[in-house]
Amino acid sequence: MELRHLRYFIAVAEEGSLTVAAEKRLHTAQPSLSRQMRDLEDQVGVPLLSRSVHGVELTAAGRAFLDHARLALTQAEAAVEAARRAAEPLKPAFALGFLTGTEIDWLPKAMRILHDQLPNMKLTIASQYSPDLAAELMRGRLDAAFMRREKQESLAYQRVLAEPLFMMFPSDHRLAAQEAVDLPEIVGETFIITSNTAPVFRSLIAGYLERSGLDIKPAHEVDNLAHAVSLIASTRAVMLMPAYARNLLPWSVTSRPLRGTAPTIDLVVGYDKANTSPILKLFLSRLDEIAATQSHAP
Secondary structure (H helix, E strand, C coil): CCCCHHHHHHHHHHCCCCCHHHHHHHCCCHHHHHHHHHHHHHHCCCHHHHCCCCEEECCCHHHHHHHEEEHHHHHHHHHHHHHHHHHCCCCCEEEEEECCCCCHHHHHHHHHHHHCCHHHEEEEEECCHHHHHHHHHHCCCCCEEEEECCCCCCCCEEEEEEEEEEEEEEEEHEEEEEECEEEHHHHHEEEECCCCHHHHHHHHHHHHHHHHHHCCCCCECCCCCHHHHHHHHHCCCEEEEEEEHHHHCCEEEEEEEECCCCCEEEEEEEEEECCCCCHHHHHHHHHHHCCCCCHHHH
């Protein structure tokens, strides 16, 4: 008994016709298929098909044989695939994460670093909040991530950029007529701050407002940039955000730099100290090349 016997039998059983199975499924002549089915029945020792002018039907023996034939064919195909995979060298994998929104600037640059390795490795990309990226690094699900400096002892960081903060507000806001904004100019405005989904950034903003001595208290908290943009547009609020967020603003929201020395927040590449991946080592060794090309000038 050969695999083709099983394949032919399954096609006949599913089509209910020797002629249809021969022409549409197997692309062979109907007399040849009939001979194959008779050969199969001779090998099994019992009739598997009941033939009539209306087509063919499975006998009780044929119905029992069909389930096992499908299983045998599936196992044979799985065996072929397993053999082919075993014959191929295992591709190394590299998983890269991004603080949501930063991939616009940094994914193309990361790909240039990894260009020579791409044909020989499996690359996966993730986009998440910074605390979630830290958790994935510690679980070994990511090799490196563009993120903030989270307080995790097992992680190490390499800075790629100090991002200045920008003031964001509706495009028709009175401050949009200016080239830059002084912080005292937003006193009395509805002010938005990020929630604890971004603790590093929230702490930076809270400290900056406290040091200013101005009466600026957050009216709302937001979990992500999409939420922030929606609230800015709907409530005519203002918010401080890192420079990268400008890439994601719709027409209804705009930004201006802060006048004078604006606070900055580090964008870093984080990785687990115990990770010995040679691809990670290569990636880290060339980060300075792409960091030097990045600019967030207004």
